[in-house]
Amino acid sequence: MSADRHARTMLPIPDRPGHGLTTFDARDPDTSYPPIKPLLPPESAPNVLIVLLDDVGFGASSAFGGPCATPNAEKLAAGGLRYTRFHTTALCAPTRAALLSGRNHHSVGMGSITETATSAPGNSSLRPNTKAPLAMTLKLNGYSTAQFGKCHEVPVWQSSPMGPFDSWPSAGGGFETFYGFIGGENNQWDPALYDGTTPVEPPATPEEGYHLTEDLADRAITWIRTQKSLMPDRPFFAYFAPGATHAPHHVPQEWADKYKGRFRDGWDVQRERTFARQKEMGIVPADAELTPRSDEMPAWDDMPDDLKPVLERQMEVYAGFLEHTDHHVGRIIDAIDDLEVLDNTLVYYIVGDNGASAEGTFNGAFNEMANFNGMAALETVDFMRSKMDEFGSPTSYNHYAVGWAWAMNSPLQWTKQVASHWGGTRNGTIVHWPAGIDDKGGTRTQFTHCIDVAPTILEAAGLPEPTMVNGVMQSPMEGTSMLYSFNDADAPERHDLQYFEMFGNRGIYHKGWSAVTKHRTPWQLVGAGTVALDDDVWELYDGSVDWSQANDLSAEHPDKLRELQRLWLIEAVKYNVLPVDDRTGDRVNPDLAGRPQLIRGNSQLLFPGMGRLSENSVVNIKNKSFSVTAEVDVPESGASGVIIAQGGRFGGWSLYASEGRAAFAYNVLGIQSFTTSAETAIPSGVHQVRMEFAYDGGGLGKGGDVTLYYDGESVGSGRVGATQAMIFSADETTDVGYESGTPVTDAYTVQTSRFRGKIHWVQIDLGDDDHDHFIDPDERMRIAIARQ
Structure with a gap:
């Protein structure tokens, strides 16, 4: 093996021109230059695949004794190592920022989530340029790099389609390819996707069998195959973070149906069964104890009998969702194996970015947006029972109950967000690398943490930590390489000090x-x-x-x-x-908080073609009077389609034209819908179409009167009985001239939503009313945290 002569501590590696005879004529026989060689890592550097699942508790997957079948995780564990004391930060964005940098989450500004960032260095959501991400280091050393799935590390004021893109994976993040979504969660059936920094639509519909996890796996497989076809000598770094199994728990029905009847005994019993299985497997020591249920959590026996079938179905859907996710992870592993490069591929399969999520209320939710808007009372037991067969389907936006989250963290205390206890931070992790691990099927009990992954990969690749990246001096990584433990089960643990903090x-x-x-x-x-x-x-x-x-x-x-x-x-x-x-x-x-905000003031002017605007990118019209005015040019054949829409199937509003007439629809959580239509068609030519909403006041989520105008003349009026007080959606957006994602109303489909005619501009103006629509700050915080 030839010596590596690159000065890899400074990235990009400086060019070092050779010295020698320079001839005048290229035909001179003394003319000689060394061939151009592409930059590559050291010869033995492995391919790297990191799989990071979302909201999976320590006791959920069968690979760690849980009830949810994960045969591909088990297969990898049989050929590699199970780490039973691997830890995260208790929350998704902080874990991801720490994992990809090798530094603690406060060190890279991600003390909590981007939606609650402050100007304090540890909570700013801004990664210092003295702490370059792992992907950047690997790319500048000759790796091919790609990310597929969830990215929740972009500061909220930088998350619009205009960036800036410094914190996006394919710009400042070091990934040459990115295909996935920006934010804490996404609809698995109708996701808001980006290819790099460009918004794209899913390649198929739910009716055609589309599911986000499968799409992401397809993309990852194609990328890996292409990379090995065109660059077989260059190793790859692929980061697969599908966003599953975060709510909404969406999965094809047949996967959920596999588990029918499996959870009828409830979460208390399930927790005991998991614990017994964990002892049988050696996941936990023989003398470990099952921690008791907190008094703050309800017992299964205390839940209403008529709700229990719904609660069972919630867990069946979640279990199917996790097995479905593992299946598609297995497809990626099989693709790598088919290329005959699995032996020298270092695989990290991290089963969860935090403990199981207890953000679904004691009863769970058919549409988690109901609880986020303080309207959980709409989801009565009768309502939940009537919707039971739809859980997991495209018409649902579901989450399981708190009790199931606790059960999925067996045998540990507490859940996601609770960084103090292992139930929030301990996640089963599998490491597979046949070329570097001799103890196939072994278990490792050394304390490890997500900040250890980056230094492990660098050591495995024979790469130093860079001291300078892009002209900026780097601070040392704060994690400890796990490589010492790969072939020594009894090695004393080297990561023996670690703090935890989240929301106090x-x-x-x-x-x-x-x-x-x-x-x-x-x-x-x-x-x-x-x-x-x-x-x-x-x-x-x-x-x-x-x-x-x-x-x-x-x-x-x-x-x-x-x-x-x-x-x-x-x-x-x-x-x-x-x-x-x-x-x-x-x-x-x-x-x-001291962070920037994208939108200020009481008015916003939008233009046709603008879309994928998150709620942070649009003036907030909730709990107040507002108007929407659009200047449109209508053809002789009449207008149709969306002028502007915000939200989608699970809550939102739309100003559109149907059969030539203007209409305004307000959708409350997909449970109630209110539509006002104009009495006459919009005349051909250039006209202003206006909708005025007069909020009733007197509290949050109240209704109001709707009036439609053409060129200032009233053409229709109606009534909205209730509104959403806090949030329309975690993933649906605002679009001008069309609607992406799911439609607000059944009056059109996404495919037929494009406006027929021409939109010159659309303006949203907030009313100057003094209604009582103050929102309690604590309630805003709850919504922000629940969205991650």
Whole structure:
């Protein structure tokens, strides 16, 4: 093997021209230059595939003892290693930012989620340029790089189609290819997709069998095959983050039906079954204890009997969703195997970016937007039962109940968002690399963390951490390579100190001991009466004899607890955790939080062709009077199609033309719909079409009167009985002249939504009414967090 002569600590690697005889005539026999050689990593550098699932608890997948079949994860584990003490940050965007940088999440500005960013360095959602992402390092060393799926690391004020794109995967993120979505969640049947930074439509419809996970896997497989066909000597780095199994839990019915009847005994029993299976498999030690259910969570036996069939179906759908996701991960693995390069492909299969999600309420949800809008009461038991067969389908936007999240984290305490306890941060992880791992089917119990992945990959590839990237000096990675443990099950753990923090939930791990304090409960963000940070009660656990944090030793060892509390504070100072920020409304308000906002003022002018505008990109019309005015040029044959629409099937509004007449539709959660139509057609030629909505006031989510105008003359009036107070959608957008995603109304389809005629401009204006439409800041915070 030839020596690597590249100075790889400085990226891009500086060009170093050779010295020698320069002849005048190229025909001179002394003319000689070395051949041009493309930059490649060291010869032994492996291909790399990172698979990161979403919202999967430690006890969900069968690979770690859970009830959801993941045969491909099991197959990889049989040929590789299971890491049973691998940890994340308890939330998606922070985990992803940490994973892709090798630094703690506060170090790269992602203390929580982008929607709650502040101007504090640890919570700004801006990655410092002194901490270049792994993909950039690999690309500048000669790797081919691609990301498929979810990216929730783009600051909200940079997430519009105009960027700037510094934080997008295919621009500043170091990925040469990106195909996926920007944000915390997406409709698996009708996603809002980007190819690089360009919005694109899904290649098929749900009726034609489209599903996002399959589409992402298809794209990943095609990219890997193309890369190996055209560049067989160049290794690849592929990051597959499908957004599954985050809500909405969408999956073809046959996958959910596999689990019929499997969960009728409820979450308490399921948790015990999982725990027994985990002991049989050696996933947890024989002396581990099953932690009890918190008093804040309902017992299965306390749930209404007539709701239990709905609750069962929620879990059946989730289990099918996870198995379906694993199936498509298996397709990617098989494609790599078919290319005969799996032996030298380092695969990380990380089963969850945090613990299972407890954001679905005690009863779960058919449309999680109902709860986010404070309208969960609309989803009565009778309503849920009537919709039970639709769970998982394109007409649903569903989430399972809190109890199922707790069960999927067996045997650990708490759930996603609770960074203090292992239920929020421990995720089963599989590492497969036949060329580098001898102990096939082994288990590794060393403490590891998502910040360890990047340094592991660099060491496996024989690449140094760069000291300079794009002219900027780099700070060292904060993770510890896991390579030392690949072939030594008994190697002393090297990552023996790690802090945790999320929304004031805090924890510290040090040499087997952990000190933790839960500050906030995920489903009690509103009116929970959160105590002062200094008044939080800390717990102490000895991990050498207590794998699951079951026995609090704080009373027996107060000195040890104080030692760890002090150590947490030292680490917090080191990594920009301070100030601890448990604020609610202040963090949602951009002015108070100190982050930029894209849209200001009470009016916004839009133009035809603009689309994929997130709710952060459009003036907020909720809980107030507003008007929409459009100048249109109508052909002699009459107008049809969308003038402007916001939201979609699960909530939104649309101003459109049908059979030549203007109409306004307001869709409340897909449960109620109100339509006002003009009495006459829009005349041909250039005219102004206007809709005025007069909000009733008196609180949130109230109704109002609708009046339609042509050139200032009233042509129709109607009534909207109720509105959505907080959010239309986590993924649907605003479009001018057409509608992407799902349609707000059945009056048209996405395919027939394009406006027939010409739109000159559309203007949204907020009314100057003084109605009582104040939204409690805590409620805004709850919605922001639930969207990730």
